Amino acid sequence: MDTAPREKIEMDFGYSPEQEALRDEVRQFIDDYVTDEVQDEIENWGEGGRGPLVRELYKIIAERKWVGITWPKEYGGQEGNRLDQYIVEEEFSRVGISVGGAGSGAPAILAAGTDEQKKEFLPGLLKGEITLALGFTEPQAGADLAGLQCRAVKDGDDFVINGQKMYTSSAHYASHIYLMARTDPDAPRHRGISIFLIPMDTPGITVRPLWTIQSDPRAPSKTTYGQQRTNETFFEDVRVPRSCMLGEENQGWYVGAMGLNLDRVGASRYLISVRRDEDIINYIKETEFDGDSPAQDPAVRDKLAELWIEAQVCRLMTMRSMSLVNRDVNFTYEGSAEKVWAPEHGVRTTETITQILGPYAQLLHGSDEAIEDGLFAHNVMGAFQSGINHGSVQVMRDQVARRGLGMPRG
Amino acid sequence: MDVLLSEEEQMVKNLAREFLEAECTPALVREMELDELGYPPSLWQQMANLGWFGMALPETHEGQGLPLTYLGIILEEVGRAIAPVPFHSTMVAALTIVSDGSEEQKREVLPKVAAGELILTWAFTERNPKYLPETIHTEAKKDGGDYVITGAKLFVDNFNVAEKCLVVCRTSPESSSSKGISLFMVDTLSQGITHTPLVTIAKDKQSKVTFDQVRVPAANMIGELDQGWPIVENMLDRGTALLCAQMVGAARKDAELGIEYAKGRVAFGRPIGSFQSIQHMCADMTIWVDGGQMLTFEALWKMDQGLPASIEVSQAKSFCNEKCEAAVRSSQVIHGGIGFMMEFDLHLWFRRVSAWSMRMGTSFEHRARIAQMLIDQPGRVRLGMPLTPVA
Ligand SMILES: Cc1cc2nc3c(=O)[nH]c(=O)nc-3n(C[C@H](O)[C@H](O)[C@H](O)COP(=O)(O)OP(=O)(O)OC[C@H]3O[C@@H](n4cnc5c(N)ncnc54)[C@H](O)[C@@H]3O)c2cc1C
Numbered sequence: 001m002d003t004a005p006r007e008k009i010e011m012d013f014g015y016s017p018e019q020e021a022l023r024d025e026v027r028q029f030i031d032d033y034v035t036d037e038v039q040d041e042i043e044n045w046g047e048g049g050r051g052p053l054v055r056e057l058y059k060i061i062a063e064r065k066w067v068g069i070t071w072p073k074e075y076g077g078q079e080g081n082r083l084d085q086y087i088v089e090e091e092f093s094r095v096g097i098s099v100g101g102a103g104s105g106a107p108a109i110l111a112a113g114t115d116e117q118k119k120e121f122l123p124g125l126l127k128g129e130i131t132l133a134l135g136f137t138e139p140q141a142g143a144d145l146a147g148l149q150c151r152a153v154k155d156g157d158d159f160v161i162n163g164q165k166m167y168t169s170s171a172h173y174a175s176h177i178y179l180m181a182r183t184d185p186d187a188p189r190h191r192g193i194s195i196f197l198i199p200m201d202t203p204g205i206t207v208r209p210l211w212t213i214q215s216d217p218r219a220p221s222k223t224t225y226g227q228q229r230t231n232e233t234f235f236e237d238v239r240v241p242r243s244c245m246l247g248e249e250n251q252g253w254y255v256g257a258m259g260l261n262l263d264r265v266g267a268s269r270y271l272i273s274v275r276r277d278e279d280i281i282n283y284i285k286e287t288e289f290d291g292d293s294p295a296q297d298p299a300v301r302d303k304l305a306e307l308w309i310e311a312q313v314c315r316l317m318t319m320r321s322m323s324l325v326n327r328d329v330n331f332t333y334e335g336s337a338e339k340v341w342a343p344e345h346g347v348r349t350t351e352t353i354t355q356i357l358g359p360y361a362q363l364l365h366g367s368d369e370a371i372e373d374g375l376f377a378h379n380v381m382g383a384f385q386s387g388i389n390h391g392s393v394q395v396m397r398d399q400v401a402r403r404g405l406g407m408p409r410g
Numbered sequence: 411m412d413v414l415l416s417e418e419e420q421m422v423k424n425l426a427r428e429f430l431e432a433e434c435t436p437a438l439v440r441e442m443e444l445d446e447l448g449y450p451p452s453l454w455q456q457m458a459n460l461g462w463f464g465m466a467l468p469e470t471h472e473g474q475g476l477p478l479t480y481l482g483i484i485l486e487e488v489g490r491a492i493a494p495v496p497f498h499s500t501m502v503a504a505l506t507i508v509s510d511g512s513e514e515q516k517r518e519v520l521p522k523v524a525a526g527e528l529i530l531t532w533a534f535t536e537r538n539p540k541y542l543p544e545t546i547h548t549e550a551k552k553d554g555g556d557y558v559i560t561g562a563k564l565f566v567d568n569f570n571v572a573e574k575c576l577v578v579c580r581t582s583p584e585s586s587s588s589k590g591i592s593l594f595m596v597d598t599l600s601q602g603i604t605h606t607p608l609v610t611i612a613k614d615k616q617s618k619v620t621f622d623q624v625r626v627p628a629a630n631m632i633g634e635l636d637q638g639w640p641i642v643e644n645m646l647d648r649g650t651a652l653l654c655a656q657m658v659g660a661a662r663k664d665a666e667l668g669i670e671y672a673k674g675r676v677a678f679g680r681p682i683g684s685f686q687s688i689q690h691m692c693a694d695m696t697i698w699v700d701g702g703q704m705l706t707f708e709a710l711w712k713m714d715q716g717l718p719a720s721i722e723v724s725q726a727k728s729f730c731n732e733k734c735e736a737a738v739r740s741s742q743v744i745h746g747g748i749g750f751m752m753e754f755d756l757h758l759w760f761r762r763v764s765a766w767s768m769r770m771g772t773s774f775e776h777r778a779r780i781a782q783m784l785i786d787q788p789g790r791v792r793l794g795m796p797l798t799p800v801a
Binding site: 008009010011012013014015016019083090274277278281282284285295298301302304305306308309310311312313315316317319320322323324326327333337340341394396397398400401402404405406407408409410 | 411412413414415416418419476477479480669672673680681683684685686688689690692693694696697700701704705707708711712714715725728729773774776777778780781784785786788790791792793794
């Protein structure tokens with residue numbers, strides 16, 4: 001009998017055979033290339049950025065065309081499917097290598113950059129030769145980013161920048177900073193901001209480290225917000241040509257929002273919120289304390305199943321975002337909703353784990369008797385940060401209510 | 411992968427919504443709470459004419475052979491309208507006949523179901539309301555060419571109007587080779603059956619049904635003797651996922667009522683919907699219902715693809731039980747006192763979503779099932795990858 005496949009007329013929660021094959025290929029690559037030495041480097045590469053082995057590896061990954069899959073061909077991409085990129089990112093994220101993301105910078109450059117800027121930045125970002133520090137937050141402007149004060153004053157064909165940025169995480173190794181500055185102090189808050197892409201070695205820029213509560217001892221690489229260091233970055237009469245501006249003058253708020261929206265979703269955002277679910281289940285399956293296993297405790301079992309369900313919702317929200325992006329549909333509230341649910345889930349799991357492991361969950365990296373090298377303890381210190389960064393859960397809920405549900409401003 | 415509605419699905423959904431908004435008003439819902447039948451036959455017939463009952467039935471038996479997600483979408487809309495019709499119970503039984511009935515049984519039942527001429531239900535639960543084979547004590551004893559059924563069932567949906575009921579019976583003690591369960595299709599008017607209506611939060615029609623030496627021809631057995639448990643498990647899984655679709659639809663509408671109310675109700679000189687605490691409740695309600703909806707449709711999709719879906723069903727029901735309930739309760743809170751008043755419609759949704767959260771498996775039961783698959787089998791788990799069921 002002829003068994004022609006049914007024409008696809010319904011929603012689809014599965015990956016195509018090609019995508020399954022891609023996943024297998026990436027996994028095989030990881031088996032072959034992410035050796036013990038590479039893993040060792042990832043685990044012990046102190047302050048952030050990539051070590052020499054990972055940098056080498058990253059070049060091979062880029063040669064395989066696994067980075068920037070959705071980008072236009074002329075800038076090194078393949079005009080491919082967002083979900084393919086997602087699959088690659090998920091597999092590499094799981095071994096501590098971030099690919100394809102390039103933070104919120106690349107999407108903004110793609111959307112708002114001039115042809116020269118695209119040529120200057122995109123291929124380099126793709127190969128890992130260019131890295132962008134994110135210069136948004138200031139001492140007096142965090143969640144309320146539009147209050148930023150860092151000034152860029154026009155002077156002939158140049159801009160002269162003065163001000164301070166906070167928590168510029170990769171500023172101590174990045175090649176450039178993706179900077180939001182005020183170009184028109186008299187315009188309404190959102191309409192006087194511009195974005196600049198500035199080489200970090202431009203005279204007048206200084207970087208001072210800020211050490212996090214994960215810095216001593218340092219956290220295992222898989223930790224949610226396990227980063228040891230971030231920075232303050234100071235701008236003192238930093239002169240840059242106008243060609244450093246990304247997008248139109250005073251349109252920076254909208255250019256920046258474009259990138260941020262995409263940066264709130266995707267594989268790494270998803271994984272930082274759900275990996276502890278897998279970790280604790282896999283851990284207790286093989287663990288007993290003097291013959292007593294948490295895996296047999298009905299309260300623990302109920303709670304872990306509950307968290308597992310929540311994690312599925314994180315996964316499905318990520319898939320929803322991917323589906324929207326693939327259809328070229330803008331988010332109204334979906335990205336924000338995901339950015340509420342997933343980080344808060346991550347915190348619930350992290351804190352549940354402390355009550356499953358009790359005193360063992362205190363033990364940090366390097367301690368005698370530490371479980372999973374202190375991962376769970378370090379996660380307690382970091383998990384909640386995920387609900388503050390890149391749009392805090394409070395602000396994200398405001399957006400769901402106002403943009404998604406049309407509720408009035410206070 | 412594209413978890414959003416397809417164009418065709420969106421169309422079906424829109425049409426269903428338009429139809430129900432016109433034909434199934436809160437006034438009708440209220441009327442049916444007091445009605446003896448509990449459903450309006452004219453609305454039932456209109457739904458049949460729209461093709462809803464045959465949607466998921468095979469084309470060989472007057473159905474349309476559409477994916478199960480379509481039926482889910484319709485039930486979601488039926489839930490949104492809290493339409494008082496014996497749709498869910500009819501579909502649960504009909505789909506079991508599709509998957510496990512004989513050709514004879516299919517021919518007898520399915521075309522009539524599609525035409526709206528046959529209302530069905532199913533009976534599982536007895537004294538212990540868990541979904542386990544050992545809770546089944548209703549006995550079916552062979553007697554010549556018949557089986558004779560004796561026992562009592564609880565919480566049987568729409569028994570008052572159903573013509574046939576799939577009754578889960580014990581035919582043997584549980585053994586290593588089977589759970590000793592068989593499934594029979596029973597005429598509800600058979601001699602020896604009595605039923606007592608139960609008074610529920612939802613004011614729907616549920617019954618306690620007793621079977622006293624009820625005679626059923628052996629040809630009414632669905633599947634093989636003593637091998638009924640897997641059939642019943644599938645029936646329950648399908649029923650649970652479809653109930654989730656209904657819950658999600660009703661909870662969504664209820665949440666929307668809360669959100670709209672918040673935009674208009676003024677306190678302390680401004681709409682309460684401009685207070686951040688109210689906005690955040692509304693954001694959470696939306697997130698919860700979205701989550702339940704996606705879990706539900708993933709389960710339905712997997713079933714439709716013939717993939718194992720028990721975990722997904724349990725995920726959906728456990729989540730919907732708690733989060734849909736939280737959403738409708740939040741909506742009550744946003745409404746203050748008025749939501750508590752009989753004359754205001756909101757409670758019509760609130761009471762139903764609450765009742766549905768108590769049926770077809772509690773959160774604890776479903777999570778126990780998930781925990782078993784997560785924890786009791788060897789090997790590592792990974793999100794997004796299937797968990798193979800434990801034997
Ligand atoms: C480890 C780390 C790395 C970071 N990396 C970078 C980086 O690379 N580049 C960069 O630009 N920034 C970075 N950040 C900054 C981060 O994005 C900010 O911390 C974040 O935006 C919050 O700003 P804030 O710390 O000033 O808190 P605040 O804005 O002062 O917020 C404090 C609290 O008030 C709440 N709040 C604020 N507004 C409202 C409101 N309207 N309603 C209700 N509650 C509200 C917030 O949700 C939060 O809980 C990093 C931060 C950390 C900790």
